[in-house]
Amino acid sequence: MKEIGINHVDELFSDIDEEIRLKGSMNLPGPLSELEVKRETERILKKNRTIKDLDSFLGAGVWPHYVPAVVDYVASRGEFLTSYTPYQSEISQGLLQALFEYQSMICELLDMDVANCSMYDWASSLGEAARMTARVTQRDKFLVPHYISQDRLMVLKSYAEPAGIKILEFSQNIKDGQIDLEDLKKKISKDVAGVYIENPSYLGFLIESPEAIAEITHEAGGLFVVGVDPISLGILRPPGDYGADIVIGEGQPLGNYMNGGGSLLGIFACRDEVRLIRQMPGRIIGITTTLDGKDKAFCMVLQTREQHIRRHKATSNICTNEALCALRAAVYMALLGPKGFQELGEIILSKTYYSIMRLSEIEGVRVPFFKAYHFKEFTVNLDGTSKSVQEVNRELLERGIIGGRQLSHEFPELKQTSLYCVTEMHTTRDIDRLHDSLKEILEG
C-alpha cells in the first residue's frame, strides 16, 4: 500500500458511489475449513442416488458408459485442467495438439474432414448448425423430423428464432419410425436451408434410407445435417458415407460422465468446403509449423470468424466451450481405436437385442414400439397391459430400478411408451432382473 500511496485498501474503492455501496455484509454460509466443506458437501450429495445404487435404464441424450481410468488420470493433470484457452500457441502446444487430435479422431469416426474443438452439447450444436445452414445458403427454413428430443428442439428454437429461421417438421411413419419421404418432398423448397435427421434416432431406431434424404435435400440446394451418437459408429455407417454436409452429436459417451446432464460435449463437424468452413462456429485448431520451418506446431485458426475479432459479425458468440471434455474424448478414442469401437458397438447391439427379446416375453408389452433396427435404445409400450408407465416406473424404483424415460409428454400418440437404454454397463443379470421385475409388476 505504501508503494501506491494509500493508507487503507478502501481508498481504492473511493470512486464507488457511497449511496449504492453494499452496507453490511452478505448473508452467506462459511467460511469453513476444507474438512468441514468436504463433510457438508458429501452430506448433501449423498441425497443423490447414483447408477451404482440403482439399475438405471435411462438414456435419451445422456448415457451411462464406462470411463477408463486413463481418461480420469490424464484429464486431472493440472497443466490441462487449469489452463485457459490457448491464445499463446508457443506455450500451449500440449493442449493445442490434444485438441487437434480430438478433431482428427472425431473426423475419422464421423467420416468428415473438419471438426471444431467443441460446442456446449448436442442441443447447442443443433442450434448452431441450423444457423450455419442459413448463413451458407442464405435461406430461412430448417426441417426437423417428428421424433426428436423436445428439450433439444426447445434449444434449437431459441437459437433459430432470433435469426429469423423457421423450424418445420416432417413426419415419420408411426409403424417403423422411418422418414416419410413424400412428406419431406412436399416440404422441401428453395427456401430450405437445411434438413436434419438423427441416426440412431432419439427413440433408438435406425434410419434405413439416409441417402434418399440427402438426395432430396441436395437437389433442392439445402444442406444435410445429421445428429449422431458417436459410440454407434464402430459398427454403423458414418454420416459422411451417406452425404452429410454437417454432422453434430453428443460426445459425452466418449469418456465423459453423465454429471446429471452437464458438462457435456457438443460435436460439430463439416466437409472440407470453403463455403462451409468459413461459416463454422467455435474454435478450431490447425496444424502448421514454426516460422523458421523447423518444427511442426499447432494454433487456433480462422479466428476472423470469431467474436473477439469480428465482434457482432462473428459466426457465433461462443468462446469458452468444453475443451476438457474434448480432451477426455481424445484420450478415450485413442484407447479404443478402431477395434475397440467395433467391439463396443457389437456388445451394445447384442445387449439391445437381448433386452428386446427378454422384455418381449412379458404379456402385453410391445418392444420395440417401432418395427425397425435399433441400437442402444428402444421403446417399450405398455398399452396392452393394465398399468401406466408412471405406475410401472414407481414400482420399479421400489425394486431399485430406474425404468425408461416416459414419452407421453413428448409424443402423446405413443401413449404408454417409455425409452430404455442399455450399454456395456448393463450385465445380462441386470437385464434379467429388469425382465423379472417388470413381469412381476405387470403379470402379478
Place this chain on the structure above:
Amino acid sequence: MKRFRQAKWSEPVIFEIGSPNRKGYSLPLSDRDSASRRDYEIPESLRRHHAPELPEISEVEVVRHFIRLSQMNFSVDNGFYPLGSCTMKYNPKINDVISSLDEARLIHPYQPEDTLQGMLEVIYKLASWLCEITGMHKFSMQPAAGANGEFTGTLIIRAYHKLKGELQQRREIIIPDSAHGTNPASASMAGFEVVTVPTDEDGCVDIEALEEATSHRTAGLMLTNPNTLGIFEEKIREIEGIIHDAGGLLYYDGANLNAILGKIRPGDMGFDIVHLNLHKTFSTPHGGGGPGAGPVGVKEHLQHFLPVPLVGYDGKKYYLDYDVPHTIGKVKGFYCNFDVLLRAFVYLLTVGAEGLKRISEISVLNANYLACKLSKIRGFEIPYGKDKPKKHEFVLSCSPMKSDTGISAKEVAKRLLDHGVHAPTIYFPPIVDEALMIEPTESASIEEMDEFVEILTSISNEAYNEPEKVLKAPYNTSVSLVDEVKASHPRTLCLSWRMYKKRLKGKTLKL
C-alpha cells in the same frame, strides 16, 4: 529472475504412434453372448464398411503421449497467469475432489427428482447465494458459459420487449467500444443491431454520446463494470437513468465481478440482468477452454422470462420448476454444467462472505500495485484514467516502446513466455494501441508480482538495447514462434489429420 525451460518432446501426432492390433482398452466380452448374433443381425446397408482410421495404441503409449503433451502446456498450476479479463486465479483442489465423487458424476438428469435431491439442493442454494452476491432476485443456472449466459440475457431482453409489443421498434442494443467481443456477438445472435458508444478520456462511457445513442429504438445496454480498462464506471446511476428512462434494460457482463465482491452489487447499481462466469470469479478451473458456467440472474420483473427448468424448494423437497410463464425456453440441453456449479458451491462454502470481500480487496490492491510499478518502466504507459484507482485489472500500452524501438505488444508477450509467465491479454480492448491487459488476481503474491516487474523491466531494456532478441522470442517454450498465417491460409489449412494427409498428397502443403 528464475530460469525457465518448457518441456520439448517432439511428440508425434497420435496417428503416427502404435501399430496394428495394439490396443489400450479392455471390454467385458464374455458377457456379450447374451444374445446370439443372428438375433440382432442388422443389414449390410446400415453397417460400417471401413473401420474408422483411428490409431491403435497400447495403454502405456496413450498415457505417455498425453502426459508429454501436458508437460508442454502452461497453466495456473505452473505459474503466474495474468491474462486480463480471464481471472486466472488459483483453483483449490478440494473443488475437483468433490466434483469427482460418484454422487456427482454417476447421476442421470432424467432420474426421478427424489433420487436427485442432492444435485437439486446444490443448484438451488448456489443460485440463492449468487442472488445475495449480486443483488438480483432470481438466477437460472442453465447457461454453459459466459457467452451462453449473454445469449440468455439478450433473449430475455428480446422476450421482454416482445411481450410489451415493442420489439419491432426496439432493435438496438448499445455497447461501449471497450466491451468484450462476446457482447456485440451475443446481441447480434439474439437479432439486435449493435450501437457502439465511445469511451471518454477517463476510460468511462462517454455520457453525451450515450445520451445521443439512446432512443425509442433502444432495447438495452450491455455494460461491464468495472470495465475492461479496469475502471469503475462512476456515473453508473446516470447511465442507468438514461437507459431506463428510454425504456431499455440494463445488462451486466459479470466477467469482471472479481473486483467488487462485497463492495457493490450489480443489482444495487440498477442492472436488470446479470451473467456471471463461475470459471472466473468463482475459481472453477478453465480446463483449457471449458467447461465453464454462465448463470444468469434477473430482477423480479424479469423472473418469468428465465429459461426452464428452474429449481424450486417447497420446504421439504427440491423440484424442477417448469412453471415460468414467459420463459425464453432453453439455451442448452438438460439443466446446467453441474460439475462446474459444484466446484463453485464448494468454493463459496470455503471462503464465505468476508472471504469474498477480501478477495476483491486483494485483487484490486494487486492490480494497483502492478499498475503503479509497471507504468514506470520505460516504454510503457497507462493511457486511460491515469489518476483513477484501478480495479482488478488494468490496460498497459507499449505504444511508446513501439514508436521508439518497433517492439510491439505481441513481441513483449512472446518474450514474457520465456520467463515462465503467461502473457497478458493483448490487443484488447481494441481502443488501446499496443494493449497488454493485466489481471494479477488475488492469488498473486508480492514476490511473484515483483518478479513480473523485474521481467518486464528486462524486456524493456532488451527492446531499447537489443531489439533483435525480443523480435525472435520465445526461445524457452516447447516451440519457437508459430506460423499462424500459414495455419489459416486456404492452401495450407489443415484442420484434421485427414485434411493434412490430403494436402500432403495434393502437394499443396510442405510441412
